Amino acid sequence: MARNYGFLVCLLIMILDIIAGILGIEAEISQNKVKHLRMWIFECRDPSYQAFKLGLAAIILLLLAHVIAQLLGGCTCVGSKAEFSNSTPNQQLAIGSLIFAWIVLVIAFSMLIIGTMSNSRSRKSCGIAHHRFLSIGGILCFVHGLFAVSYYVSVTAAQREKQRLQPRNPAGGAAGPTNTASV
Template sequence: MGKGGKGGKSGCFSVTIVLCILVIVGLDFVAGIVAKQAEVAQDEVKHVKLWILECKAPSQKAFMLGIIALGCLLVAHIIAIIIGCSISNMVKVLVVPKLSAYLNMACLSLTWIVAILGAGLLTLGIWMNRESRSKCGFTDKHILSYGSKVCFAHAAFSVVLYVTTIVSKKCPL
């Protein structure tokens, strides 16, 4: 009976990990697709270009889609960090250095860096489409596209974070 209970917990743990990965990857992909749609909405707005200056009206649709993309990225990151990161792994790195624990901490750091970069790019894209901005200036109309690519990268790094978390808990290295 003891072996059956132990196997049940392991199976439940595996299902939980797979569901969490699917939710996080799904949210990151939704954020990336919505950010791409925001860029398309931004490109539909009428604009005039004079040499290096560009005069463009803000896009309310791009603004709202950018906020949705940023929200999805932030929720995916929060879930990834809460579930994929444990205090015990951080303590293991400090107390008993293991290669797998170092790998886990490196992936955790990369996940944070990618999330901050993505949030910054999406915020900049949102900022460019606010109603109160000046109409002319230097603009880069691909900011939301770059943000969407970083959202897709966040999905990949989150999966790697989960894999290294599982490996660091089971691997004796």
């Protein structure tokens, strides 16, 4: 008897993304607590090790949530535009969610990396002020969670739909073309 763990997987993905988002926002708050000198658009500030740790944890959790969604969701492939238009709505939703999940992942990952690396211990940055990279990356973690869960749900629904539509033979396997040759 196959068990359905879909709800738990969706819950795990959302929890990981929510925690990553909260950590990104907390890293931004921690970054803003360090001393800095500001003149017009230029700013010099000390790095915040706490913001570095929180940002790194947010990056790891974001990547872990994405990997879980991709590995446990499986693969949905479309080779052409015609094949996409002939696919089921669940497959189309899975492909769209996959594309948006990857786009949001790249943007959130980049924002979190930039914010985290600016808080590396080896740097004291002086230059044009750039704020809110960590908080924007954290907010995008929430958006990533929505697309990752949407991908997981739609790809598993498409797989179940595909299994239901395949005719079965009496032996229990999928019926397919048989190649019998007469001698």
